[in-house]
Structures are given as structure tokens and as C-alpha cells.
Amino acid sequence: MMSFGGVAAETVMLYPNIFHDAPASLERARDFLTVSGPSDYFPPLGASVVLLGVATTVLTWRDRRLRWWVAAATMVFVAGEFLFSVVFFWPRNEIMFVDPVGTHSPQYLRQVAEEFVAGHRVRLVGGAVTAALAFTALLRWARTPSGARSTGTVVTAGRSDGSGG
Template structure:
């Protein structure tokens, strides 16, 4: 089956989006979060003052949605490309389970505890414990994001290689 350049372009765009998302999560994990969580709950209050105009919650949900759509479209376009399909499927799986589902089940409740309820509902010690859990869990999210981006990249390379070796037939 001959593929036009759309499959290559869409899969390349997905790799780019997945890598940008990974970079954003890396910056958040390594640069932003140590400042947000260094002295909870006081640092939580300061971060809420800082993130008045825009913050991670304004960037990551739309970025996540775009990444999921790009992954799904890429998987659809490359479904017949044996060399790439399982890498793309794996990247979509780690994206959905390791980033989205993990965020919903683990991070969203902790965000509510730290940034919505805060000291009005919880003790200082509980907020500190929640902040430590959040930071620790975020390293797992960073790992999932790295796996997603890497699998997407490997899938793209395998598709490109198969396409090149077959003279455009993949």
C-alpha cells in the first residue's frame, strides 16, 4: 500500500508534540515544582499568588488533549505499518494510562487538597505530606512522558525507515 506524505507528516508532528509535552513536564518537575513545594504550605500560597495569570493547569490539559488526538490519528494512519504500529500504540497507552489516568486518579485530588482546600480544611503536616507525595509522583509522570515521547520517536523512525527502504511503500 502506498502512503502519501500525510502519514509521515502527522507521525512527525506527533513526535514533536510528545517531545514538547515531555519538555514541559521536565521543566515543571525540575524547575517549577521545587519552588512550589519547598516550604509547604507557605510555598503553596506563594505559588498560587504567582500563578494568577497563567499556570501549569492552563497549559497541560489542552496540551494533553492535543497529544492524545495526535497519537490516535498517528496510530490510525500507521495501523498497517507493522514496524511502527506497536511503538505508536505503546506511546498512546503510556500517554493514556501513565499520564492521563495517573493524573486524574493521583494528582487531581492532591491539587484540590493543596490549592483549593488548603489550611482551611487540612493541617500543616497533612499538606506537607501531600506535597511530598505530589513531588514524588511527578517523577513517575515525567518517566511516563519520557516513555511516551521515546516510543513515538522510535515508531516514527521505524515507519520512516520502512517507507524509505520500500521506496514509499510501507
């Protein structure tokens, strides 16, 4: 959920400034993001989310109510954030922000920037799906009575004294 918040904030605050007038806006972004930028924040956050997602999947696997919600959240995050970033975003980041200025034509940089923004919309949807799955798992866990959490049993509503009345 934190990762989705970060990506959503980046979408609203940074991307309009970075991509509104490529290639000039890309050069300004290079000048602005010299000390730190998204590449300093998101890789460590993503790695921690993957590790915690895998750990949470393992630790909740025995609870059938949570198992597939947590596993699905982890899988969607790994596919939608990590794998999609490696395959789609990293090469475009290289073109826009690492290659020396003047290496690529303005037309090509505009095309790459448009592709990046379109791909980012897909990533944003994946982040929303991940957050929804993780939040659903959290709600299901929170609605479990604390005694049932520690014993692994499921408590249902009704009378337990057998009086029937």
C-alpha cells in the same frame, strides 16, 4: 515528546519553588500562579497528544514496523499522564491549590506535597517512556525509503537488476 519536555521543564523550574517549604511555598505558588499556570497549559496539550496519538495509531496501523511502537506510546501516555493524573494528581491539586487556605493542617499539606512530588517522579518516567517509544517510531518511519512509504512495501538492501555481480 513535547509533553515530556514540558513536564521536565516544570520539574526543574516550578516544582522546586512550589514544594520546597509546604505549606508556605504552596501559598506563594497560589499567589504567583493567578493569571495562568500548569493547569492552563497541560490539559489542552494532553488532550491534543491523546487525539493525535490515537489518530497516528490508526493511520500507521497497517505498517507493522510502526504499529506497536505508536500504539504503545499512545497507551503509555494515556495511562501515565491522563488516567494517573485524574486518579492521583487532581485530588491532591484540589487540596493544595483549590481548597481555601487554612482548610487543611500544615502537616497534612506537607504529606500531600510529598505524595505529589513522589507521584510526579512516576509521571516523569512515564513521559520518558512515551517519548522514547514515539521517537523510536519516528526513527523507524524516517529510515524507510520514501517510495516504500507511499506504496506500503518494504525495500531491502541488495541488487535489483538480477546481475549477481
